[in-house]
Amino acid sequence: MNLTSYRTLGKSGLIVSPFALGTMTFGAGRWGANETTSRALFDAYMDAGGNFIDTADIYSGGESETMLGRFLSHSGRRDSLVVATKSGFSRGQGTPLWGGNGAKNIRLAIESSLKRLQTDYIDLYWMHVWDRTTPAEEVLQTLTEAVRSGKILHYGFSNTPAWYVAKIATLAEAHGLPKPIGLQYAYSLIDRGVELDLLPAGQELGLGLVPWSPLAAGMLTGKYGRDKIADASRAASMPDRAAEMGEDGSNGRLNGDNPFGGMLFTERNFGVVDAVKEIALEIGRTPAEVALKWVVERPGVSSVLIGASRVEQLEQNIAALDVALTAGHLTRLEQATARPPINPYFIFQLPIKQLFGGQDVRRW
Numbered sequence: 001m002n003l004t005s006y007r008t009l010g011k012s013g014l015i016v017s018p019f020a021l022g023t024m025t026f027g028a029g030r031w032g033a034n035e036t037t038s039r040a041l042f043d044a045y046m047d048a049g050g051n052f053i054d055t056a057d058i059y060s061g062g063e064s065e066t067m068l069g070r071f072l073s074h075s076g077r078r079d080s081l082v083v084a085t086k087s088g089f090s091r092g093q094g095t096p097l098w099g100g101n102g103a104k105n106i107r108l109a110i111e112s113s114l115k116r117l118q119t120d121y122i123d124l125y126w127m128h129v130w131d132r133t134t135p136a137e138e139v140l141q142t143l144t145e146a147v148r149s150g151k152i153l154h155y156g157f158s159n160t161p162a163w164y165v166a167k168i169a170t171l172a173e174a175h176g177l178p179k180p181i182g183l184q185y186a187y188s189l190i191d192r193g194v195e196l197d198l199l200p201a202g203q204e205l206g207l208g209l210v211p212w213s214p215l216a217a218g219m220l221t222g223k224y225g226r227d228k229i230a231d232a233s234r235a236a237s238m239p240d241r242a243a244e245m246g247e248d249g250s251n252g253r254l255n256g257d258n259p260f261g262g263m264l265f266t267e268r269n270f271g272v273v274d275a276v277k278e279i280a281l282e283i284g285r286t287p288a289e290v291a292l293k294w295v296v297e298r299p300g301v302s303s304v305l306i307g308a309s310r311v312e313q314l315e316q317n318i319a320a321l322d323v324a325l326t327a328g329h330l331t332r333l334e335q336a337t338a339r340p341p342i343n344p345y346f347i348f349q350l351p352i353k354q355l356f357g358g359q360d361v362r363r364w
Contacts (some may be wrong), residue, residue: 003318004049009302010278012181014084014124014154014263018296019318020052020210021045022307026067027060033309035067038254042330044311045272046081050316052303054184054210055117056128057087062116069118078119085113086158103142110151142299147178156182156207162197169205173190180207180303187211188339189276190219190269196345199300205217208302209297214216219264220291226290228265246303256261277338279329285320292320302321 003017026038033041044175045053057089060354072078088110090099097104113313116119125146156181157165165180172179181272183202185194187209194209200207215221273287280287296304325333341349352361 001334002049003045003051003319006051007210007302009124009154009210010181010202010208012154012208012228014082014181016303017050018303018321019050019292019306020054020084020303021050021314022212022305023053023055024059024066025307025309026055027063030062032060032125037309038067039071040311041308041314042068042070043299045074048076048315049079050086050190050318051211052082054084054305056089057113057116057128058089058091058128062091065113065116069116073118082123083117083119084110084124085122086124086126086128087090088131088158101127101139102131103138103239106139106142106146110146114151116330121150122152122153124182125155126158126182127155128158129162130164136164137170138318140168140171144172144177146281152166154178154181154183156210158184159304160213161203165198165207165243166205169207180205182210183207184212184305186212186213187295187298187301188214188216188220189272189294189333190216190264192337192339194343199298203300209298209300209306210303211301212305213304214289214304215291216264217270219269220276220287222273222274222287224265226270229267229270235241272336275332279325279332283323283325283329286316288322289323290318290325290329293323293325294330296320297325332339346356 003019005018006015008014009016009225023038023099025033025041027033037053042053043058053068055068057065059065068083072081072083087106088099088101089108091112092098098108110122110125113122116269125143136317143152143155147155157176165183169179171177183194183198185198188211191213199209210359218224219261276290282292292304292306306314306315306317314352321349354361355361
């Protein structure tokens with residue numbers, strides 16, 4: 001299987017592979033791969049026909065971008081690849097100006113990323129996280145200037161509320177300015193929260209979704225057992241939780257060898273894993289392949305970020321495109337992953353006839 005069944009990213013002319021190579025593993029970080037392994041991953045991805053590579057200014061303290069810059073330069077294939085990077089999380093301590101979505105940080109971040117990537121343009125520039133501070137108008141103006149200068153070609157949003165993205169997209173449309181083209185959020189059989197607002201907003205506004213963590217931090221591979229539930233429960237009940245919470249005080253998310261363990265290790269989620277395992281066994285594939293095939297075919301998804309620390313792992317992920325899931329399989333996955341409806345979304349589950357005098361009305 002190869003990655004040449006290309007797709008457009010939202011309503012744009014940017015053409016990408018169905019799986020994007022995530023490079024958070026490039027470098028000396030916690031899940032890091034050394035330069036030799038990272039280069040092997042880069043080469044294997046390109047050999048499979050992949051053209052979409054995603055990094056960020058904070059990955060391995062900038063080392064991911066630096067490595068990728070060397071690989072791009074040595075390959076001589078920069079212009080046949082879509083290179084995406086991000087800014088928003090703090091790149092250093094001691095000043096508030098090296099993080100967030102303000103004009104100064106975006107400008108500094110773009111210039112630094114261009115140097116590390118050894119390129120004079122970035123195909124897709126993501127706002128990595130909403131800073132809850134910078135006005136939407138400032139973000140739009142700054143990104144517009146970056147597009148008009150040719151330093152970035154397109155932009156999109158990650159980890160940002162749907163209403164904020166919609167405001168920027170609407171302002172851009174109203175004023176004839178460059179519009180966002182993409183969304184990058186966690187999306188998997190474990191966490192389908194983007195289906196409430198973000199996916200509908202993306203489909204309305206022409207923004208393609210690029211899911212991250214499609215395997216829910218490894219949980220959908222089936223490698224974790226239910227003993228992790230007890231581990232997470234003990235960690236949550238510790239009198240001093242600082243060690244479990246990490247420097248960001250993330251409410252017990254950092255747990256053991258899984259960065260989202262405090263949230264993921266629940267009976268409900270292991271029930272989802274059981275359903276995935278059953279289907280995988282029936283069709284002779286791995287749970288990871290089933291989970292990846294499900295997400296890559298979801299409406300509104302343009303490409304899916306896959307990260308790997310070994311070439312074999314990358315090849316196994318790419319093989320998910322060969323998986324065939326029947327309507328029956330999809331129904332079972334839908335039932336296993338359904339969540340109780342929340343306000344106001346439960347209202348939207350009412351039969352459409354109740355809103356139109358007993359008549360059936362379909363949207364064009």
